[in-house]
Amino acid sequence: MATAVKQKSDVILQYLRPSKKMPSVWCAGCGDGIIMSAIIRAIDKLGYSKDEVVMVSGIGCSSRMPIYLDFNALHTTHGRALAFATGVKFARPELKVIVITGDGDALAIGGNHFIHACRRNIDITAILINNSIYGMTGGQGSPTTPSNAFSTTTPYGNVEKHFEPCELAKAAGASYVGRSTVYHATQMEKMIIEGLEHRGFSLIEVVSNCQTYFGRLNRQGDAVAMIKSFKERAVMLGKAKKMTEQELEGKIVIGTIHRADKTEFCDEYQRVVDSLKGGK
């Protein structure tokens, strides 16, 4: 048992940037570490070289991830990660481009880039870490803060409705869409592998915990209590299809929600380039 644990952590350590910048900015118990581990295991299993991986992020707690990992790291401006990533991928399509983004980063300030990256179906794997709150700035309401939930900018309960990121991505044209939680680390890892192997835009929403702000303001307990609640609230997609809307109230539907066979943006552009060369 001890050996197995050691081997697992060895894999993680191989992919951390060999440097002075630890500890991370993340609070103890934050889901970001679980997600980072799942990403590392996925990349390790796929056998990608560190050199071919580009990790792009915007602004927020989770967007610090590229700085900790030993890949090509692009830590950009708030909400713009997918637009920067589009430039990187289109310029060098052979690179594996992963975008790390949060609910505020991807869906509020970056909402326009989000739907258009989905529409283009460019071969980028976006991991949207959804903790329903702005953590880095201290617990303000986000586009995924549920109605009536408390945050530092919804002190009387949220009067707004929330986004469903997976539904949004599917409607906008993403060709792989999945949802998991930080409790379901193995499923999440499998989904990241599928997303990376999928040719086209992949969105993986990972429901995560911010016990520091969301948990405290909404009396959901500590990190362990929040992560346990994800286990209790999670329903596999197959089962969810047989449930009524009322039965699904408060549940988190997990699994591969959407997968479509569509042409990819860089491939289609290359087809035009090749046809013009052929025409001369």
Place this chain on the structure above:
Amino acid sequence: MAEKKRVLMLGNQACVQGAIYAGMRFFAGYPITPSTEIAEGCSRELPKIGGRFVQMEDEIGSIAAVIGASIAGLKAMTATSGPGYSLMVENIGYAYMTETPCVIVNVQRGGPSTGLPTKISQSDTMQARWGPHGDFTAITVAPSTIGDIVIETIRAFNLAERFRTPVTILLDEVMGHMREIITLPEPGEVELVDRVRPTCSPEEFVPFEKTPNLVSPMPRYGDGYRYIVTGLTHDTMGFTTNKPAEIAPKLDKLKHKIEDYVDEITKLRVEKIDDAEIAFISYGSVSRAAFQAIDIARKAGVKVGGVQLDTIWPFPEKELVDLCSRCKRVIVAELNMGQIVNEVRRVLPPDIVVDSLLRYDGEILTPLQLLEKLEEVL
């Protein structure tokens, strides 16, 4: 040698030709009058040479994609007008901070706000210098003929690559939409500059190292140098920092890598300045009227000359002081409410009278208006 082919060309098309000559292989943009022909030209020409064009969802995404492509190794450009430039400035600041070479064309129209989409203006001159928040040194060029647009666009790419910095090309509605007969440079005729790439091993690589000329070698993503690019203030390794001992050196680097080499950047055109008592100072399309006015006034015996600023930023203060040293008076002519005139006032000695001729009603300054101004001050 065969005679060079002469072509009738639109200003915005000349910009595309210059960019492709310079090695641009990536363009991302968003439609906006009066710059759109640049995007259209790139969408048509780039796939023919294996380059890449993408129409992004907005100007914020356009400059972001351009920066991403440049970090991945391609020479990249975007083109816009005032409202689009306003949207881009946050990420232009990111390019200054991350020292990413790229070219931004602003085909100016009247402002503020949506302003005058189809009318000329030079009112973004200060925005090109001070658009993004924070301290940095900007490079901006402003051609005044269609032939110059080709040359200045090539120069903008060369400067961006040489200094690892964004460069703004200021055109205006008239420059963008005017046609002139020009001769395109032959391959090899104009020198091209490519960014310096690291030659050390990845293990020895210091991404933002303070080299003798302050410009750090820049690798492509994917070539083994797995470094951090961040808009947060960073140390020489690219790690974010809050240490005073690391913050000021980073900002000093951004300033001095350009300002200590300003001689490589400054470019002026002078007309009959040697014995001039009065000089017109102009840039962009106004220079055309200024040179014609000088020609006419000289025939009438007036000792007038002119200086055209091809490089606007960094402001060519040393050269301007030298060139105008014998003048009693200068007249700064520009299509705004007074932007460069204040720079001229700042740099010239107090015994030279600095006058201005400003127009900001969406129309051009004519040679006649410049002559009238001359008459008024004589």
